[in-house]
Every structure is written in C-alpha cells, then in structure tokens.
Amino acid sequence: MARKLLLTHIGVPGINTFDVYRQKGGYRAVEKALKTLTPDDVVEEVKKSGLRGRGGAGFPTGMKWSFLAKPEGIPRYLVCNADESEPGTFKDRYLMTHIPHALIEGMIISSYALGANTSYIYVRGEMMPQVRILERAIAEARQAGFLGKNILGTGYDLELFVQPGGGAYICGEETALLESLEGKRGNPRIKPPFPAVSGLYNCPTVVNNVESIAATVPIINEGGEEYAKIGVGRSTGTKLISASGNLNKPGVYEIELGLPVEEFIYSDEYCGGIANGKRLKAVVAGGSSVPILPANLILKTVNGEARLMSYESLSDGGFQSGTMLGSGGFIAFDEDQCIVRNTWNFTRFYHHESCGQCSPCREGTGWMEKVLHKIEHGHGSFSDIDLLVDVSKKIEGNTICPLGDAAAWPVASAIRHFRDEFEWHVTNGQEAQTRNYGLAHYADPLEPVA
C-alpha cells in the first residue's frame, strides 16, 4: 500500500468531527508548531519539505512564504484558495467534506508561520455544504481552544472565517480571488505588485491552495526532511489526484509522487482500468487547462521511458510531447470519445469564464468556441483548423492572468496530437454527426481487455 499523509484516516467514522480527528492525532502539529517552533522555523520546515503549490502552478510553497513582506504595524493575511473550479478537479471538495479539520489545522500552522492573525478560506459558492462543514469545524476548534485569543496559552491569536464565492472560475486566480474577497468583480490584478507585498486590503498576503495548506500538517508532524524523502526528485510528498472520465473507479486518490501513470490507470489500487472494457484514447492529466495527450504519450515519454505522476515526468518533452501535473485533475477518455467535441466543450467553458478584461482572451475564446462549434457540427474547413492554431497563439502570453494560456493550450494540444480527427470532421462532416472517429494510431500499447 502506498503511503498516505492527508487521507490516512479517511475511512474512520466521525473523522469529520473534532473529537475523532483529535483522537487520531489531529492538532498535534499545531501544538508542536506553536509551543516548540518559531514562525521562521515553520517556514524553514516547509522549505525543507520541498512542498510545491498543489493548486496547479507547482511553485515551492516555502519560497512563496518567504517573499511575504513584513512591514511594522501592518496586518498580514493568509487566504486559502478553495475556489476549486478547474474542470476535472474535485480533491479539495473531497478533503473539506471528509476531513475538514485537516484544513483548519493547516490554516492555524500556516497563519502562525506567516504572522497572520486573521485568515480567510475562500470557498467556491456552489460548495455551500462545504462552507457549513468548515464553519462547524471552526466552531469546534475554537471551543477546544485552537482558535481565538491566546491559542494554547502561547499568546498567538487567530480568527478564521469562511467566505463563499459566486461561481466564477477566474476567482481561482489569486488576485481575482482577492478582488472577490473585497466584494468586487473577479478581475485579476496586474502584477507587480504581487500579493506578498500588496494583497488583501493592500496588505501583504499569501494565497495557498487547500491541499498545500493541509500538507503543512504532516510536514510539521514528521519534519520537512522526512516529507522530502517521499516522492521522486523535486516532486516531493504525496498528491491528491482527482480521477474522472471513462474509468472503472473514478474518485480521489492520494498517491506518492512518482507513481507510474500506467499503474495509476490500470491497477486495482487506483482507477482499475478503463470502464466497460474499452481502450484508452487520451488523457488530460492535470485539469482541463493542461495539454491533452494521446494514450501512447501519456503512458510513455518519446524516449520510451515510463511516464510518472510527477511534475517533471509529466512535463517531459515540453508541450511537443508532454503535459503538466497541474491540479492533478486526471481525465481519461475512452475510444468512443470525440476529441473535437471535448475541445469545443472546454473552449465554451473558457469563453464563459473569461472575465472580459483582456481583449485577446475575451474575443479569442469566443472565436475559438464558434470555430470549434462549426467543425464539430460538420461545417468546418481546413483553414478553420489553422485559424484555431493562430487564435490560440495570439491569446497565449498576451493576457493579464493565466486564463488566456489555460484556454489556448487545450486547443493547441488537441490539434497538435489529434489533427487527423479534426480533418476527418472537415472531410466527413455528415458522418461525424453519427459516429465518432475512434482510436486511430494513438491507441494505448496495451492489449484490449476481453
């Protein structure tokens, strides 16, 4: 069995309550941090752990913390990004639903490390049940003396609040999230200044993903160096993977980074193979924004090495033949799925979610959606395929926030790897309305299940 750090007690009845969580060793890390470590010690442990941002960007968390400005007399804030909206990603919902105290405990440790006395958990508005769960967990922790004034008699004060969003993907971008938390439209800010210098209410602020914050609990319990021994290379620790699509056992899995992709898809410990005995056609490995890869390239790199679930291995080959670990939103497509239709669907999503601030994104996502709709419905031409590539290139890198890139990459990668399927939609427009293109040459190298 693989080692678990976040979901260790997931099956324990009542683990969502303070009492059971505490019985299972919960809040030991808070005691250790507040009573035996200085805030700088905590930052140092997180640095040593090699923990990288689990929301998608993969930036080292300890380094992000060390950028926080600390001017005298100005409050600092920690804001947890629980605006989980990246298609294919549902790990944070899972963690908050089943083990809410893991997030609360992580928030206390992280707030202490950063010197924040007021912290917010920004939860996407649709997760109202999770808002209630977290509010109850906060009340329990406060009752037990882990929140409020003079926590555990150490003199450290912390207030923790839950803020619901309003159903906007863009608010997962940290500066849009801060705008939203200030009661405004979720328009990303121009950087610099970075939130570490001027964030919430123009004060120094750190924004971290739910899973990153929860990971500070095992890091403090076991020590940063121990945590760093798990995983492979610069991909340390464990990662929650959200598995969806045509799999026998979709769901949330905690893996040790470095697990072979093939094992993750086919072993019974994880996804248990492709549903209905079908064959694997393609995978989006890190949430809808990362490049889609055909089966052969997700299982092996172009050099023939087994592809691993790690930041480095998934991006091996760059965007020519690789992808990204991203948020860990692992979407599997079986042989019956249509890549053109899915690309159109994703692009409609980005068009819908573009905040409208930057022209390349606002207009470009709409163009791409319309052109893809045309191709998918049998009215496309060959030049439309080139037009899509052209538009995607003109969005990429030309916007304030990464939503533009996130919209461009799925289109560019789908055409890069599945151009034959787009062309077939052009040449066989009528036929494409009644059947899908199928597997073609990018089939997985494994034998089909009988």
Place this chain on the structure above:
Amino acid sequence: MLSVKDNEPVEFTDAMLDKFAEIVARYPEGRQKSALLPILHEVQAAYGWLSVPAMDRVAAYLNIQPIEVYEVATFYTMFFLRPQGKYTLEVCRTGPCCLVGAERIMKHIESRLGIKEGEVTADGLFSWRGVECLAACGYGPVLQIGPSYTFYENLTEESVDKLIDELKQQASVNG
C-alpha cells in the same frame, strides 16, 4: 421562500439583518464591502433571486453605491437576476461530466419538464440550466439545487425522474 416581484420594495427581516451584521463583523473596519457576496447569497436564499430593489437595499446597508452591487451580481453566475422556479436544477455541462452522459441528462430534463433551459414551468415549480464544472467530476453526471446547493450524483434518467417526483411531492406537502 418570501415572494418578491420586479419593482416591489424590499424590507429585510430581523433574522436576515442579524445574519448580515454577523457577516460584516468578519472584516476589518471600513472593509464592509467584503460582505457583499455572502450577503447576496443570503438575500437570494430568502427571495429566490435578486431584484433591483433588493440590491439597492443591500447597497444602502453596506453604505456602497447600487452600481457596486449590480456589477457584482451580474458578474457571478450563481446570482439570478430574474425569478426562477422553486427548484432550479443546475446540471454540470463541462467536459468530464459530458464523457459520462451529462448531455443526455440535460435532454431528458428538458423533455421531462417541457421547458427550455432558463425557462420556468407553468406551475412555478421548476427551472433548469446547464452550469460549468461543479468540481464533482468523479461522480458525474451531477446536478445541484440551491439555496442549500444539495448535490445529486451519478445521475441516470431514472434517478432524475425520481428526484423530480420527490420534489413535486415535497412542494405539495409544504404548499
């Protein structure tokens, strides 16, 4: 649910005002605008949608301009700017859910309720719409119903029929 028509003036109940005050206390002095989204959720939960007079009252309560409320209410897709059915079925229409049949479920809801996306049934009970990824991709197809945002997972045509029947019954019992 309290009923409110288009241009009807709105007075918030004492219970709502207590809740608003509790929300405003979460933020530093002078940052009460941060309470806007949580308060709009409370207002929508009470009335089912956000009328202009309701938004104006929120603006007055938070001591901000009405436009600051409108621009937020129109930006975030969870807020309804028109009356909806008593139950609004919001079906995830994004990629992963479509891989496991979300489009079929939406077609089924459309024909079962006899209304197009965004419309309200004649009895005022139901409306439905497709929404973007609800972060439940492993349990698709999924739908949610506000204001509690209860989740229904692994939908089939049969489970949708059953849900609609149950909601109808619930409505007839509660009046």
